[in-house]
Structures are given as structure tokens and as C-alpha cells.
Amino acid sequence: MTHKILLGILVSVAVVAMYFKPAPRDSQARQTYREAHLSKLQDFFSEPATQEANGNSVLLITIDTLRPDNLGMYGYSRNTSPKMDAFAKSSTVFSRAYSTAPLTTPSIVSMLTGFNPNRHGVRLLWQPIDRDTITVVDYLHRAGYETAAVVSNIVLGNEACKLGDRFSFYDENVDEPEAHRPDMLERCARRTTDAALEWLQNRREPERPFFLWVHYIDPHGPYDAPSDAPKDFSHDAPVPVDMERIAEYVREPELSDAAEYVDRYDEEIAYTDREVGRLLAKFDGLKFGQPPLTIVTSDHGENMMEGHTYFSHGYDVNNAVIHIPLIVRHPSIKAGMSDRMTSITDITPTILEFVGLPVPLPLDGVTVSQSSPSRTIYAEGLDSSGSGGLHRTLISAMTKTVVQHGRSNVPRDNWRFDLANDPTQQNPLPVSDSASEYVQLCNLIRSDPDPGGRPTHLANGQHNHGPVAGNTDAKTMRALRSLGYVE
Ligand SMILES: [Zn+2]
Known part of the structure; x- marks a missing residue:
């Protein structure tokens, strides 16, 4: 298979992934998480502002x-x-x-x-x-x-x-x-x-x-x-x-x-x-x-x-x-x-x-x-290889650790970059199983309320059926419809 064809397939898969709508799953983990979160917020708003x-x-x-x-x-x-x-x-x-x-x-x-x-x-x-x-x-x-x-x-x-x-x-x-x-x-x-x-x-x-x-x-x-x-x-x-x-x-x-x-x-x-x-x-x-x-x-x-x-x-x-x-x-x-x-x-x-x-x-x-300069920062992005999952990273001033996973909360591949010597991230290096950034990322993946980093409560199409305001203009409606946001 030529490089061009392979690349075309990868891009197509990636484009499909961008608009992927997850199949229904057990969303108990997410519900539990949201309930705990919401109770905190309700407490906050029921209390008068202290300042x-x-x-x-x-x-x-x-x-x-x-x-x-x-x-x-x-x-x-x-x-x-x-x-x-x-x-x-x-x-x-x-x-x-x-x-x-x-x-x-x-x-x-x-x-x-x-x-x-x-x-x-x-x-x-x-x-x-x-x-x-x-x-x-x-x-x-x-x-x-x-x-x-x-x-x-x-x-x-x-x-x-x-x-x-x-x-x-x-x-x-x-x-x-x-x-x-x-x-x-x-x-x-x-x-x-x-x-x-x-x-x-x-x-x-x-x-x-x-x-x-x-x-x-x-x-x-x-x-x-x-x-x-x-x-x-x-x-x-x-x-x-x-x-x-x-x-x-x-x-x-x-x-x-x-x-x-x-x-x-x-x-x-x-x-x-x-x-x-x-x-x-x-x-x-x-x-x-x-x-x-x-x-x-x-x-x-x-x-x-x-x-x-x-x-x-x-x-x-x-x-x-x-x-x-x-x-x-x-x-x-x-x-x-x-x-x-x-x-x-x-x-x-x-x-x-x-x-x-x-x-x-x-x-x-x-x-x-x-x-501070010694802090680590979290980011995540859709996996361009088409696994349907994510790349997740923790970045510090000196190193960037990446863990990839598919549509489940199971870490798969991993690598890191030495940012001090490789600022453009050309040379992926192996990651030690005991490195703290790697352990943190794996824990985060396993405890994510959305398996695979995809919202479980947004089962196929459900999130596209919200009420649409009467003053939404025709062009906006067409745009939303073309992306499946409204029927
Ligand atoms: Zn943007």
C-alpha cells in the first residue's frame, strides 16, 4: 500500500473520529461523579457570598x-x-x-x-x-x-x-x-x-x-x-x-x-x-x-x-x-x-x-x-491514529509524557519527550512505569467518568435533540442540521 493511500485512510478515519458519536454505555460512573459535583455546587450557591x-x-x-x-x-x-x-x-x-x-x-x-x-x-x-x-x-x-x-x-x-x-x-x-x-x-x-x-x-x-x-x-x-x-x-x-x-x-x-x-x-x-x-x-x-x-x-x-x-x-x-x-x-x-x-x-x-x-x-x-515553573499541565486530544480514544499528556518545563488509549479506560501506548533537548518533539523516548507523570496519567484514564474520554451520557444522537430557540436564523439551523445537531 502506498504512503499516499495509507495517509488518505488515516485522515478519513480521523475525520470520522472527530464527529464520532459514542454508543450507549453504562453511565453509572459518570452519574455518581456528576451527583457529587453538583451537590458541591448547590452548597456553594445556597450560601451567601462571603466577599x-x-x-x-x-x-x-x-x-x-x-x-x-x-x-x-x-x-x-x-x-x-x-x-x-x-x-x-x-x-x-x-x-x-x-x-x-x-x-x-x-x-x-x-x-x-x-x-x-x-x-x-x-x-x-x-x-x-x-x-x-x-x-x-x-x-x-x-x-x-x-x-x-x-x-x-x-x-x-x-x-x-x-x-x-x-x-x-x-x-x-x-x-x-x-x-x-x-x-x-x-x-x-x-x-x-x-x-x-x-x-x-x-x-x-x-x-x-x-x-x-x-x-x-x-x-x-x-x-x-x-x-x-x-x-x-x-x-x-x-x-x-x-x-x-x-x-x-x-x-x-x-x-x-x-x-x-x-x-x-x-x-x-x-x-x-x-x-x-x-x-x-x-x-x-x-x-x-x-x-x-x-x-x-x-x-x-x-x-x-x-x-x-x-x-x-x-x-x-x-x-x-x-x-x-x-x-x-x-x-x-x-x-x-x-x-x-x-x-x-x-x-x-x-x-x-x-x-x-x-x-x-x-x-x-x-x-x-x-x-510556578515546576508545575505540570494536563491536556488531551483525539487520537489521530483512529483508535477512537485520546492522547493525554502531562507537561512540565523539562518533559512531556503522553499516554494513548482507545475507547476504554485502558492505557495503551506511552512515550515522552525531553523538552530541554528536543523542544520540537522529534524523538519520543521510553517511559518508566514508575515515573510520576505516567502513573498520574494512568490513574486519570482509569478513573475518567467517560470511558475512552467520550461522554457516555451523550449516547448516539441524544445530545443533538435539544430545543432550538425560535429566533435561530435559517443559516444557523442549516449548519446545526448538517452536523446532526438538530433534526
Ligand atoms: Zn478553535
Whole structure:
């Protein structure tokens, strides 16, 4: 069998795995887990808040599919991010920040809850957050904050993820079809910034502290920045690759020069940077009683010429897809680079700390001020080999241990990377059975309430039958229907 055919089969299996819906299983373990978790949450909400928030407002900006090493403040040679670089000069830039998953929905839910995916339970791209899972938005809402979001990725629409219900204002006007998948909808950065500014300038209550989350989609493939975007990037020598290696939804007919795809990805970043700069400029011009907390990050990275499929994400736990930018600005924290190990789960406790609210539940994340260079960070990604299971990793500053398993809670293969000497993870090394990261990962796999890392309570199709609001527009309905989300 030729390499090309084998690769085609692998990619097909992987694509099927992305939308795999698990068969019904005994979900007793998960129910027991959820009941214990829920009773904790109910206790929390039945008790009066012990502390009042300090009224600091918060702006959280997420940019979908953004690799840190394609940004100026992380050392990129191209000038892709002048506006964010200027913002970073007065911020802490975390060089070792990781997402919990290379997939939008599980990662964003980790960001808004402080939990790893095995604890918040959202493992799939099209999966709503459990009704009783508490998010940072709920904490802020209870503390009297105005909570607003502007999202531009169809999977963050309220009917898909149910996050919108948590906010007092949720702009999900996502209606631009992708070039090669017309049922996948997005909204460009210019319109996203316009919507955020409309809320900031005209809709919010000026006297109330607020939490505003703005999610941009543009660096997500296909890479086709609008015609008025900065298009300053070109390469000298072409890098021809087998077209089959390029993700189908990103692939342009006849374009096999991988360097051209990188140029176009960078153009998307530069375009988004311009629009993030426009939002930050207006935000910084607002009058605040106390200086606000501002965070810029991403939900996951993107393979360039790496991983099982070029110019894509969603699988495995390579740094290309789970290493993320994290830039935090507040006058009380020192500006500059930080090598503390940080996770997207740290954003919830960090926000709570900066607004003066306690963190009553044991979260997986810690505040960025409590993170340390010696910490280990957890992440998981769908196994691209088609086993139907996951790759799970624990990453420290020096080593990265990975354990693979299929559709059961039985660890199979394992390997590790010596990050100090092999930062691009080219040389997998054997793992000792007694290594603490390996033991921790095996315990985590065996005790996961979702066998194989797939939600057992979402038996075939069940999660696709939620009520759909009457005001869901026709395009959104078509998108949800095409993915089996609604009938
Ligand atoms: Zn994403």
C-alpha cells in the first residue's frame, strides 16, 4: 500500500473520529461523579457570598487557532502582530501556556470553568456545557457584574454550546459561510470588533463593572483574509507538499506550496491584530474607577507543516496545537516574559482573584500569580491514529509524557519527550512505569467518568435533540442540521 493511500485512510478515519458519536454505555460512573459535583455546587450557591467583588472590570479576548510562535512578542520574525505587541509591552507574556484540548469547545469551557475536560465533561466540538456546571460568568453575574460576549465561531453559538445562557448579553451573529464548507459559519474580525464596540459604547450600563469576552475566528482555516487586510508576507522558496497532507477545508485547488499557506495564515493574524488593536484602543480610552484586567489568549494552536494533517488542529497533543499565547495586563503585575507553567484553566481563578472574589471550589487551574515553573499541565486530544480514544499528556518545563488509549479506560501506548533537548518533539523516548507523570496519567484514564474520554451520557444522537430557540436564523439551523445537531 502506498504512503499516499495509507495517509488518505488515516485522515478519513480521523475525520470520522472527530464527529464520532459514542454508543450507549453504562453511565453509572459518570452519574455518581456528576451527583457529587453538583451537590458541591448547590452548597456553594445556597450560601451567601462571603466577599464582595472589588468592581474591577475585565476584558477577555480569545483568538481562535492562534499559535504563539507566529506573534512578534514571542519572537516571530514577521511583523504579524504590531498592535498586540504594543499591548504586550505593558503586560505579562507567559511563554509556557497550554490549552487543555486542541478543539474549540472543550478548551473554551476549560477557560470559563477552570476545569480540565475530564472534570467539566465537554469533550466534543458540538457539545453543550452541562446546565449545572458553574462558570466564571456565573460568579461574576452573582457579584453584580454585567456579563457580555461577542463570539464569531458557529460552535460557540448558544444552541450548540449553551454558554450564551450564562451571559446577560450574547452576540452570536455568525453568518459568513466558510469558503469550502458553506454550512460552517463565522464572522470576520472587523464585524466582531464593531459588535464589541457597539456594546461597550452604547449598550452597557456605564456605572456597573463588567466582564466582556470577545472571540475572534479569523486565523482558523481556510486562510482567506479580506482584501483590505495587511498582505505583507511572501516567501522566497516554495515548499511543495503532497496536497493530501493539507486539511481538506483549508486546501486550495492547485495550491501545493505550503509556504503560501503559512503566508496566508500570517495575513489572517495581521488582520485580526489590526481589529484587536481597534478594540483595545477604544477600551483603553474608557474611564474606569479602577484599572481593568485585560487578557489575550487563544483556544488552541494550529499545525503548520506538522502533525498528522497540515494546517489543521483537533488531534493529538503536539505543542503546535496545544501551546497558546497568554498575555495578561494589570498594573499590579510585573510586565515582561514569564516562564511559569500556565494553563487555559488558570483564566477563571485569575479573573476571580483580580475582581476580589474567592475561589470556593477546587479547580484544576490556579491564578497566574500562583503558577510556578515546576508545575505540570494536563491536556488531551483525539487520537489521530483512529483508535477512537485520546492522547493525554502531562507537561512540565523539562518533559512531556503522553499516554494513548482507545475507547476504554485502558492505557495503551506511552512515550515522552525531553523538552530541554528536543523542544520540537522529534524523538519520543521510553517511559518508566514508575515515573510520576505516567502513573498520574494512568490513574486519570482509569478513573475518567467517560470511558475512552467520550461522554457516555451523550449516547448516539441524544445530545443533538435539544430545543432550538425560535429566533435561530435559517443559516444557523442549516449548519446545526448538517452536523446532526438538530433534526
Ligand atoms: Zn478553535
